[in-house]
Amino acid sequence: MKFTSLLAAAGILLASSTAFAQQVLRVSAIPDEAPTELQRKFKPLGEYLEKKTGMKVEFTPVTDYAASVEGLINHKLDMVWFGGFTFIQAKDRSKGQVVPLVQRVEDEKFRSVFITTSPAIQKLEDLKGKTLSFGSESSTSGHLMPRSFLLAAKVDPDSDLKRIAFSGAHDATVAAVAGGKVDAGALNISVWEKLVGEKKVDAAKVRVFYTTPPYYDYNWTVRADMPADLKKKITDAFLSLDPNTPEGKQILELQRATRFIPTRVENYNAIEAAAKNAGLLKK
Template sequence: MNFQRRITSALLTCAVLAITVLAPLAHAQQAVFRITAIPDESPTELARKAAPLVKYLESKLGVKVEFTPVTDYAASVEALVNKKVDLAWFGGFTFVQAHVRSGGKVIPLVQREEDEKFRSVFITSDPTVKTLADLKGKDVSFGSQSSTSGHLMPRSFLLDQGINPEKAFRRVAYSGAHDATIAAVASGKVQGGALNISVWDKFVADKKVDTSKVRVIYTTPPYYDYNWTVHADMPAALRQKLTDAFLSLSPATPEGKQILELQRATKFVPTKVENYKGIESAARSAELL
């Protein structure tokens, strides 16, 4: 009987030791740092852009990093606000929405240098359209309703010129993404479209659009746009690690060059909430916030 008790006691001790030793290891193995991005381009393009960045962040953070796609812009906001992801690539307007939705509990870390003076373009394939005024009575497409460069800021600049989309255009459409807007204009489904200038420039450079048929009729004034944002509950040390990782990206290294080119960036720079006050004002003026 004593022998059996000793055996049972020994087994229990081993079990406790196993749990004590293995539990932290299991937790460490399960730790995943999740990032997401507004779906402003096709899912395949977003995944292609994310892959080398994920690998780079894994090396800098020392944890597994996963890209978590979302179905729409609102889902990216909810994912970060509810801490389902750790890091989100937002447009200026989506950042403002997340900032308001969270009660100021999200923090923008970095933006591309290009995002300090970002622009949108209006394009057309209709030879009769030369100016924004010529779009009156036509079908015009924006991107997503929550897009900064594909909707909010183009709408804001239209309103500045006395053009109310719902009153001036025959039909207002929402393509959902910048590349989809180009496709809609190129196919003649709409006579005009507004989108992110960097996506337009990329399509032109890659010869994915026939510029003899589709052309820019208006380029907006500059404004602040995209950024990488985290929840304010993220430890300060981890926020700093992330910031340093982005600021360290350099075109002088093969890895940095690949990531920056895919992100359409020359470099990343620090950013702050105050940079997006203009976008918040535009959203409130357009009654979109």
Template sequence: MTTRRHLLAASLALAAVSAHAQQVLRVTAIPDESPTELARKFAPLGAYLESKLGMKVEWTPVTDYAAAVETVVNKKIDLAWFGGFTFVQASVRSGGKVVPLVQREEDEKFRSVFITDKASGIARLEDLKGKTLSFGSQSSTSGHLMPRSFLLAVKVNPDVDLKRVAFSGAHDATIAAVASGKVDAGALNISVWEKFVAEKKVDPAQVKVFYTTPAYYDYNWSVHADMPQALQDKIKAAFLALDPNTPQGKEILGLQRATKFIPTKPENYTGIKAAAENAGLLK
């Protein structure tokens, strides 16, 4: 009888631990900016989600884009901020089991910019032939995939026609590489560029945008399809309820560089998938 009571107590304890674990929402993001900046941007959003979901929210940084994909595919992370390309990678890796919930309104018509030193003589994409160029991360939508696809569209093959191609790892690092003269030009997310200009972290008199890409779908917040539908719905509702007319909503949306969040769906990223396949980047 004593043994049976012990087994029952152990079972109840394990159930309690399991229930507690399910009350934690583990969140990450692709490291497209510095770790300190990502943590700063997430802090008020995490507190907001805790209040809306009634559960603890834990921020878990990852080392690179591939790690962000794998943690969601393997259900070690519950909610992730993906770029369009990393979402496509996660969707393919999981057999369609990773689903996007919301995106910023800006992500319906996202763009990349190519920048260069004003003294470089580079004025159009074709002028990059024989020059050095920095992308961001190899898995970045706005810092690699889409800039590469627009270069290929004007018959500039980065791996053949450029003197050297580098990967900075993040958009802010690309700006630094161009500003310091390490490379002749760089390609990055327009929103990070505009933030750096607004915060006077880059001198537009020295570094200029010489090409802005056409619009495409980009970032989203995604979850694994195995997450209970009720929790998916609560997360989506929390993002959609963010209101720029409230102090809390204004702060969170400002840090996320968003006017508001809107629903999204996998079909929005078919163009990104096609671009990745055409560029030979989707294995």
């Protein structure tokens, strides 16, 4: 009887392991840009990961930042491109059961920019009495860190500004500033540089008036219960991306990365502290 029970238990474990090995690797990303842009950026990377992992890789868009966190910790997603703050939220919600695998080398020293069309705004203190757009409330580079640097400059967004808005995405923040809906906006420097480079924003009209000091930001995160061999395959795939090959060059350019490097939970301690100090995460 005991032997039969042991066999049954082993069969369940084997079935569970086989099920994961056969399933689709469900990947998503925080929606910090338009859904069509996220899909375009991910397609070559997804095809590359399929070759490297031997699994079908499927990009699953989410409606908002919170959905990316809930999707991962509730086993509806297997890997997510998080900002530093969304990673901290996932770590907090899962009680530490998520693991950041890799980040772009650029994410070691990431920055945000504040933009405006107003000649009267030259520094953060000039925002007092003005209107400002952040990105998503859960965005690291579009809300948390800009808010943190505003507070450090003795500017409280909730009491010193005339009004704050949340555009939902970095490109939407630029559009709000350029369209005169707000006096200023804060966003990810990488998206800003991309939009300027693609001439999707008139840099003669919309200008940067403040660039933040650097901080850690984005990473690719999985759950801690992902099989170790799959974690290694995914990590190795990212670390092997070579800008000197056509495939590697295309993927890295779309990800706005020079290369990917390993990361660890401790890199995001400062983000966690900033979130608690700004009142965006419980102490």
